Amino acid sequence: MTDFKKLSEQECRKIKEDLLQRYREFQSRRLTLDMTRGKPCSEQLDLSLGMLDGDIGKAYLAQNGLDCRNYGGLDGIPAAKSLFAAYMQVEPDELILGGNSSLNMMHDTILRGMVKGMMNGATPWSQLPKVKFLCPSPGYDRHFFICEYLGIEMIPVDMLEDGPDMDQIEEFVAGDELIKGIWCVPQYSNPTGVVYSDNVVERLANMQVRAKDFRIFWDNAYAVHHLVDKPRPLKNILVACKEAGNPERALMFGSTSKISFAGAGLAMMAGSQINMEWIKNQMAFQTIGPDKLNQLRHVLFFKDIEGIMAHMKKHAAILKPKFDAVQDILERELEGKNIARLSKPQGGYFVSIDTMEGCAGAVVKKAADAGVKLTPAGSTYPYKNDPLDRNIRIAPSFPPLENVQAAMELVAICIQIVSIDKISA
Amino acid sequence: MTDFKKLSEQECRKIKEDLLQRYREFQSRRLTLDMTRGKPCSEQLDLSLGMLDGDIGKAYLAQNGLDCRNYGGLDGIPAAKSLFAAYMQVEPDELILGGNSSLNMMHDTILRGMVKGMMNGATPWSQLPKVKFLCPSPGYDRHFFICEYLGIEMIPVDMLEDGPDMDQIEEFVAGDELIKGIWCVPQYSNPTGVVYSDNVVERLANMQVRAKDFRIFWDNAYAVHHLVDKPRPLKNILVACKEAGNPERALMFGSTSKISFAGAGLAMMAGSQINMEWIKNQMAFQTIGPDKLNQLRHVLFFKDIEGIMAHMKKHAAILKPKFDAVQDILERELEGKNIARLSKPQGGYFVSIDTMEGCAGAVVKKAADAGVKLTPAGSTYPYKNDPLDRNIRIAPSFPPLENVQAAMELVAICIQIVSIDKISA
Numbered sequence: 018m019t020d021f022k023k024l025s026e027q028e029c030r031k032i033k034e035d036l037l038q039r040y041r042e043f044q045s046r047r048l049t050l051d052m053t054r055g056k057p058c059s060e061q062l063d064l065s066l067g068m069l070d071g072d073i074g075k076a077y078l079a080q081n082g083l084d085c086r087n088y089g090g091l092d093g094i095p096a097a098k099s100l101f102a103a104y105m106q107v108e109p110d111e112l113i114l115g116g117n118s119s120l121n122m123m124h125d126t127i128l129r130g131m132v133k134g135m136m137n138g139a140t141p142w143s144q145l146p147k148v149k150f151l152c153p154s155p156g157y158d159r160h161f162f163i164c165e166y167l168g169i170e171m172i173p174v175d176m177l178e179d180g181p182d183m184d185q186i187e188e189f190v191a192g193d194e195l196i197k198g199i200w201c202v203p204q205y206s207n208p209t210g211v212v213y214s215d216n217v218v219e220r221l222a223n224m225q226v227r228a229k230d231f232r233i234f235w236d237n238a239y240a241v242h243h244l245v246d247k248p249r250p251l252k253n254i255l256v257a258c259k260e261a262g263n264p265e266r267a268l269m270f271g272s273t274s275k276i277s278f279a280g281a282g283l284a285m286m287a288g289s290q291i292n293m294e295w296i297k298n299q300m301a302f303q304t305i306g307p308d309k310l311n312q313l314r315h316v317l318f319f320k321d322i323e324g325i326m327a328h329m330k331k332h333a334a335i336l337k338p339k340f341d342a343v344q345d346i347l348e349r350e351l352e353g354k355n356i357a358r359l360s361k362p363q364g365g366y367f368v369s370i371d372t373m374e375g376c377a378g379a380v381v382k383k384a385a386d387a388g389v390k391l392t393p394a395g396s397t398y399p400y401k402n403d404p405l406d407r408n409i410r411i412a413p414s415f416p417p418l419e420n421v422q423a424a425m426e427l428v429a430i431c432i433q434i435v436s437i438d439k440i441s442a
Numbered sequence: 443m444t445d446f447k448k449l450s451e452q453e454c455r456k457i458k459e460d461l462l463q464r465y466r467e468f469q470s471r472r473l474t475l476d477m478t479r480g481k482p483c484s485e486q487l488d489l490s491l492g493m494l495d496g497d498i499g500k501a502y503l504a505q506n507g508l509d510c511r512n513y514g515g516l517d518g519i520p521a522a523k524s525l526f527a528a529y530m531q532v533e534p535d536e537l538i539l540g541g542n543s544s545l546n547m548m549h550d551t552i553l554r555g556m557v558k559g560m561m562n563g564a565t566p567w568s569q570l571p572k573v574k575f576l577c578p579s580p581g582y583d584r585h586f587f588i589c590e591y592l593g594i595e596m597i598p599v600d601m602l603e604d605g606p607d608m609d610q611i612e613e614f615v616a617g618d619e620l621i622k623g624i625w626c627v628p629q630y631s632n633p634t635g636v637v638y639s640d641n642v643v644e645r646l647a648n649m650q651v652r653a654k655d656f657r658i659f660w661d662n663a664y665a666v667h668h669l670v671d672k673p674r675p676l677k678n679i680l681v682a683c684k685e686a687g688n689p690e691r692a693l694m695f696g697s698t699s700k701i702s703f704a705g706a707g708l709a710m711m712a713g714s715q716i717n718m719e720w721i722k723n724q725m726a727f728q729t730i731g732p733d734k735l736n737q738l739r740h741v742l743f744f745k746d747i748e749g750i751m752a753h754m755k756k757h758a759a760i761l762k763p764k765f766d767a768v769q770d771i772l773e774r775e776l777e778g779k780n781i782a783r784l785s786k787p788q789g790g791y792f793v794s795i796d797t798m799e800g801c802a803g804a805v806v807k808k809a810a811d812a813g814v815k816l817t818p819a820g821s822t823y824p825y826k827n828d829p830l831d832r833n834i835r836i837a838p839s840f841p842p843l844e845n846v847q848a849a850m851e852l853v854a855i856c857i858q859i860v861s862i863d864k865i866s867a
Contacts, residue, residue: 054513062502062511069498069735077487077494086487086703088479116541117733124728125550132556132568132592143557143568159727166727167557278511281735302584302591303549308542308733310494310706 020355021436033437036430040387043427048388050424055207055366055412057279060335064328065277068318073310076317085309092297097283097312103322104240105271106253107287113296116307119272119284123234124163126268126286127198129299131167135197135230136265136295142169142197151189151199153181155369155397155408157207157236160200164399171399172196176209180217187224194227198234204251205239205365208397208410212363215252222257222266233258235269241329242275243364244337255288264289273315275332275366276325283315339413339421343368346422350429356436368411369397370428375406376435383431389424445780446861458862461855465812468852473813475849480632480791480837482704485760489753490702493743498735501742510734517722522708522737528747529665530696531678532712538721541732544697544709548659549588551693551711552623554724556592560622560655561690561720567594567622576614576624578606580794580822580833582632582661585625589824596824597621601634605642612649619652623659629676630664633794633822633835635787640677647682647691658683660694666754667700668789669762680713689714698740700757700791701750708740764838764846768793771847775854781861793836794822795853800831801860808856814849 024032077085079094092098093114102109115122129135131143142148150164154173164171172189175182180203190196201221203213213221221233235254254267265288273282286296319325344361347370351357360369372380377394384391392410395401411428413421449457502510504519517523518539527534540547554560556568567573575589579598589596597614600607605628615621626646628638638646646658660679679692690713698707711721744750769786772795776782785794797805802819809816817835820826836853838846 056513059509062509065511066502069502073494077491084484084487086490086705088481088699088704090705118729118731121729128553128557132553162727166724274513278735279513280511280515280731281733299591302587304543304546306543306705308706308736310703311733311736 043387050389053392085313088305090306096316105287112287115284119270139230149196158396179214183220190226198232208367208369210360210362218252222261233267239365245363346425370409379435380431468812476815478817513730515731521741530712537712540709544695564655574621583821604639608645615651630790633792635785643677647686658692664790670788771850795834797832804860805856
């Protein structure tokens, strides 16, 4: 392959002509493919159908005689708390089971921080002149949207190979009392697929923080969502924070949205007992308790953490060919051309492409014009503003394999066309 | 029966001796009965078990091809919106389906009011010097708890036979811009069982209100929870508000908690399209959507509004003997003695007793000492403060009939003893 930046004008023209020919062929196929949402495909959802056929109609009594159909159980039934404490690698009294959405639990936690403060005695954030969050970027758009919605100022932090740039973070949090939190997707980070190194986790747990009510929002959405047999383990942030003498610093979140059903799974949060009590005392004003029958369904279906791990291997078997197709096609088309860098995630739901600077928006538009919808450029940055206009997020899980293949070929063509235009401009 | 207040000292002594004898007999039975929570009994929950045995495992696709197992559907699937719009007597685009808790939707609506304001352009309540709510009392404790939690000042309003005292309400809201809301349980009001008259509904819809962002929190929790065959109809508050030119004034709430499963039902809210858009635009930051499989379960099980109405007749058949027992025993024991007034609800979940002034707390304590737990005295008033210390809330739905009977006999005995002590003091 040839470095595009070293091509002669004539070579450029020739290559672009070929690419435009291929692009027009795609246009004539009138595709309508959606690569925007990291949602499970139908085959993945089928894996959990047994949960709905089960004997829950007769099994509504949890082991301790609690009728799961009735009111009660603010933080979950014991059997489900036990299972998902193992999943989150915490103690059952460090866990709260919620409804079907971990986003909901994060949102509510921050909203309570605004109105009531993040801990006993802390000033409600809405009474401060300003509240700021650190946002490792590229990151998860819905995290950023919560901040924007609530007027929380977002400070971008660079994502490196092993997690966010800790030098930047340490400097920020040591000096500014108004920095109250940081968003982290520590395993298979959205969208880069980065797994935080032990060193990064340690530094997050140990760093000197000016704000006493600073919280790490540890959205471990893909904790068991591996594509490889021997995944790199992630250090437990709660344990690290306890060892560092900062037990209240970490709030962990997770869900079974991409384990059982995306719309009907279980959400959960975890943290120190003090934090969980603080949250539960406030949740008691909000609800009598979450859907315990759905908790029971999950317990009856998965049985134990080994059941979950075995189940996730089936997900991986469905997802891996799609992720492989993304890698294979993009590498085949782009390798050596010096116009894009590609993430190689070992799990999670996304592949991240960094194009040349100033090209991402144009690529997304060009793909859309030929029928392939990608996540809008910029979405992975605070305020939807990718300052270098280069990050593109690919979500290969939902479409059938042949659509992933077609979409990726088109994306590769678009990247090349836009890059050539940029180089020759 | 003899008016206790006209008894001679000797008669008093004699009657009290008999009562104490009966009370001691109760104590010797070492009962542990809980009459505090308005939750369905096991037989009621059995009525909906078919919902869990159903063919949902194969029926996860809603009519429009939406996969209910996956993400999406912020305000509900079309089939469920259609069914529950009929239930709430609104249009489908005036309805939002939530998770399993209408309390949760009320709480979140008010919390958003605090942080973002109640409508486009309105000042967030947390930025005002104070926010006040009108609280018809006795009322629902969890409504009052939300206000107390958020520092919203509660102003009690008297409950009359046909709803809250509208003269008081109209005077309050016309003069005070900081009064931003009122709590209403318009049908079978908790705990009095009062059904708001058409006149009250009309006056609520038409009254002059100083605060432009004033909202009626219309918690119609017992809309179809009748104990009689021909219930008095409740006027539709949304229609009334529209006709009055105040379409945004009413926010309606409901749930199937006491139709299907108390812990795994569907919650909903309804109001003008403008209000629903305002809420949905904010909900979009909080969640991708509620549990659609549970919506589908409800649609498959109930089919249509007639299905719900037929189902509620089965609930009534279970509940009515318990409510009858409460009436029969309390009337038999107390009638003519001029020491207590009893509500005679035609639906809902509670019976309300007004004792002589200053007696409720002592009655609840005395019942507890003999093993019958009642809702703490004062709970039905803002700040748990019943100024006349006379209201007792009875929740007969959950315990078996014989326990309801035993508990009521004991309560009647306690009321008589405490009243005699009061009279002779």
